[in-house]
Amino acid sequence: MFVDEATIEVKGGDGGNGIVAFRREKYMPMGGPSGGDGGDGGSVVLRADGHKRTLYDLSRARHHKGERGRHGEGSRRHGREGAGIVIPVPVGTQVFIKESGKLIADLVAPGQEFVAAKGGAGGRGNVHFSSSSRQAPKFSELGAKGEERTLMLSLKLLADVALIGLPNAGKSTLVSAISAAKPKIADYPFTTLVPNLGVVKIDPSRIFTAADIPGLIRGAHKGSGLGHQFLKHIERAPVFIHLVDQTQPRAYRNFLAINRELKMWKAEMIERPQLVAITKMDIVDAELAPEVEGLRSRFAARGCEVFPISAATQEGLEPLLERAMQLVEIERERMLAEPQQIPVTLTQARVDAPLHIKEIARYADGKSEWDVTGGPMERLTGRFDMENSEAVFYVHRILERSGVLEELRKAGVKYEDLVHVGDLTFEFGE
Numbered sequence: 001m002f003v004d005e006a007t008i009e010v011k012g013g014d015g016g017n018g019i020v021a022f023r024r025e026k027y028m029p030m031g032g033p034s035g036g037d038g039g040d041g042g043s044v045v046l047r048a049d050g051h052k053r054t055l056y057d058l059s060r061a062r063h064h065k066g067e068r069g070r071h072g073e074g075s076r077r078h079g080r081e082g083a084g085i086v087i088p089v090p091v092g093t094q095v096f097i098k099e100s101g102k103l104i105a106d107l108v109a110p111g112q113e114f115v116a117a118k119g120g121a122g123g124r125g126n127v128h129f130s131s132s133s134r135q136a137p138k139f140s141e142l143g144a145k146g147e148e149r150t151l152m153l154s155l156k157l158l159a160d161v162a163l164i165g166l167p168n169a170g171k172s173t174l175v176s177a178i179s180a181a182k183p184k185i186a187d188y189p190f191t192t193l194v195p196n197l198g199v200v201k202i203d204p205s206r207i208f209t210a211a212d213i214p215g216l217i218r219g220a221h222k223g224s225g226l227g228h229q230f231l232k233h234i235e236r237a238p239v240f241i242h243l244v245d246q247t248q249p250r251a252y253r254n255f256l257a258i259n260r261e262l263k264m265w266k267a268e269m270i271e272r273p274q275l276v277a278i279t280k281m282d283i284v285d286a287e288l289a290p291e292v293e294g295l296r297s298r299f300a301a302r303g304c305e306v307f308p309i310s311a312a313t314q315e316g317l318e319p320l321l322e323r324a325m326q327l328v329e330i331e332r333e334r335m336l337a338e339p340q341q342i343p344v345t346l347t348q349a350r351v352d353a354p355l356h357i358k359e360i361a362r363y364a365d366g367k368s369e370w371d372v373t374g375g376p377m378e379r380l381t382g383r384f385d386m387e388n389s390e391a392v393f394y395v396h397r398i399l400e401r402s403g404v405l406e407e408l409r410k411a412g413v414k415y416e417d418l419v420h421v422g423d424l425t426f427e428f429g430e
């Protein structure tokens with residue numbers, strides 16, 4: 001089954017907590033701090049895999065979670081890192097944020113990886129919080145939450161050459177004659193329901209991939225036939241081979257109609273080099289011969305390169321494949337010469353969102369309530385136990401030093417106002 005879209009939920013493992021511990025020494029009630037760090041949570045990674053052809057597995061398995069990091073232990077022992085998971089996806093998979101539809105990764109090369117959900121960092125143990133004035137810190141940092149999001153994956157096949165033409169033109173027969181692909185072939189239209197990708201080897205160093213898609217008909221760009229569902233798969237193919245069945249009536253008009261469909265789907269698709277293959281030449285008899293000649297000259301007049309072929313007898317395949325290979329090579333050269341388009345990937349650095357302070361209520365006694373988002377606040381308050389007065393004091397100091405408290409004062413936050421940060425509410429004090 002061919003599935004070219006899937007929605008998945010990914011969550012990086014949470015980081016393990018740093019812990020509070022002290023060295024035990026003879027005759028000493030409490031030695032120095034020795035609480036170890038928590039391990040990082042495992043990430044969820046998507047990897048482009050050349051052997052995968054569809055997103056079928058993923059359309060059935062929605063949830064993917066990295067393992068959580070273990071908590072730290074005494075004697076400065078670090079907690080173990082959570083195991084990450086790697087999800088293989090077909091080459092050509094694009095990754096979108098489900099909610100916004102924003103493209104965040106485009107996996108175009110085998111082996112390319114994308115961190116879909118980063119695991120949370122482990123928290124620091126209390127050994128990190130000792131200072132000259134705080135020799136026995138009784139707090140530690142909690143692990144960060146793993147990243148969590150809903151992604152929409154969409155597969156766009158990547159082929160060097162796209163085989164296009166009316167249903168029954170002979171596309172699948174051609175791809176099976178020139179590659180190891182074994183698509184279904186039958187003498188009725190719309191036999192091919194899903195795209196097939198074949199690898200064509202001219203010689204060991206000259207190889208291209210060819211995509212056989214379902215036949216196109218008039219209105220394909222609007223969804224007639226099966227066409228438009230699959231036009232996106234050939235959107236990125238730099239070279240087209242247009243198969244024309246000379247045994248059928250109106251071959252030339254249909255050729256023009258299919259080109260109009262391409263143009264309406266994406267105007268630039270019509271600019272690509274397009275070779276015309278007149279198919280099923282083995283069944284041309286004396287009666288049809290003048291028709292074929294007529295067809296050839298009309299294509300020639302349009303400036304098309306024409307190749308009469310028979311997939312059945314292999315006649316004419318060599319010059320067609322050679323020319324397609326040349327055009328693919330020209331395209332590859334051009335791509336190399338162009339400043340490389342860097343595949344979209346997301347920087348995983350966690351940048352704090354801008355600090356946002358908003359008054360949400362004002363009371364008769366002059367006191368207010370505030371909602372604060374962004375800045376280092378959310379990050380810090382989520383990482384420490386706010387029931388622990390020493391931890392609160394530590395966080396307070398950092399907020400003071402980083403100027404956040406000053407920003408709050410400037411925004412109008414007053415003594416004894418209530419301030420909400422994430423799940424936490426506190427009274428603004430001195």
Ligand SMILES: Nc1nc2c(ncn2[C@@H]2O[C@H](COP(=O)(O)OP(=O)(O)OP(=O)(O)O)[C@@H](O)[C@H]2O)c(=O)[nH]1
Nearest residue numbers: 167168169170171172173187190191192215311312
């Ligand atoms: N004699 C002869 N018949 C051919 C040749 N190529 C294809 N055919 C026949 O034409 C019919 C259609 O071939 P397909 O390869 O399935 O056509 P298609 O373009 O893939 O069709 P759709 O998948 O429906 O779009 C089949 O009966 C093939 O055997 C050829 O070179 N010679």
Ligand SMILES: [Mg+2]
Nearest residue numbers: 171172191192
């Ligand atoms: Mg077919």
